[in-house]
Amino acid sequence: MKFHFLSSFKPENIDAADWNNWTWQLRHSLKTQDDFSQHFELTKDELLAFQQGKELFNVRTTPYYAGVANNSKSDSIRKILMPHRYEMAEGHQQMLDPLGEKKNNPAPRIIHRYSDRALFLITDICSVYCRFCTRKHFTGQEQAFIRNEEYEMAISYIRKHTGLREVILSGGDPLTVSDGQLDRVLSDLRRIDHIEIIRIGSRMPVVCPMRVTDDLVKIIKKNKPVYLMSHFNHPDELTSEAVEALERLVDNGIPVMNQMVLLNGINNHPALIQALNRRLVYLRVKPYYMFQCDPSMGTDHLRTSIEDSLEIQKELWGHLSGLAMPNLSVDIPNGGGKTYLVPNFQVSQDGRVRNYVGWDGVEAQYISPPENQIRKPDASAYECEWNDLKNSKKI
Ligand code: SF4
Known part of the structure; x- marks a missing residue:
């Protein structure tokens, strides 16, 4: 190895x-x-x-x-x-619900912010309460697995909203529930015709990798396609136990993607970011997001500045392959949605001519063809699907 x-x-x-x-x-x-x-x-x-x-x-x-x-x-x-x-301590920005989830909560345990996907918070329990948690307004209140009546309401909401394509199991940590409970949720979702993809967002491969048992893998495989969204933040979290858990998942054909958070004094250094993400790619885990820490209550001391995050990302650019580079993003507070943060290599523009200085100082121009030369291909076979997606409404 x-x-x-x-x-x-x-x-x-x-x-x-x-x-x-x-x-x-x-x-x-x-x-x-x-x-x-x-x-x-x-x-x-x-x-x-x-x-x-x-x-x-x-x-x-x-x-x-x-x-x-x-x-x-x-x-x-x-x-x-x-x-x-x-x-x-009093912070510079502290919000009980930084992602505005409470106003996008049309059914019990459902957060429906984008038209094609919804979060399903099947439990509020976690095996580790991360100090930077975004969802402190919900997590850790010991409500555990969703009550039956609320569960039926949540599933019926998903069934009724035919514009939904993806359901993301979250919480809390959805892998703290029993195999039987998880199997029930995955199977019920799989029976809904319009649900294409299920994601499970979990810190368990990080904080309790022994959760990734053969039985768990069987349940996930049976309900494919299911993506496992892991949450490693630091290369030291990749112990031999965590490696074994990740390998068990990917060897069984379960795609694993990692979402990390940049944290002040914890991982906000390019040496740590490259170490974590190169190891993840080596283990066949795709680094997906590198989030700016949300301004939830009590996290001011754990947040980096956007300037610091951009600086780290710019340093990594060109040294870390695209495969290993997570997308730096900030969730706009109050439910504004995600936005990517990318280094700007364009130094000027004159009409169709754009001037760039690349990551290692190479200066060059990109000249676009004139607008009247741009033609669209025949997409009629897919237009109906595209219009469906565009026109699907949240509520
Ligand atoms: S595992 Fe996730 S939901 Fe639980 S405390 Fe950590 S960040 Fe919050």
């Missing part, structure tokens, strides 16, 4: 069969100050955060991910899982 991946730390007094069992990991999660003190020497700032009681966004980690944090040479992983007193 080209890259060397570290194993996570398994305490000697724990049986390997327990450690490698995802339900054991969930049952033995660290949730309280006492639990965390047994694994970490807490700093004054961390202790102060624990003392905030109810005001603090839920705290939880698997023993596995605590081990990753303790094994890492830097404190980056620790900062992802450990509360800090800065979460209580």
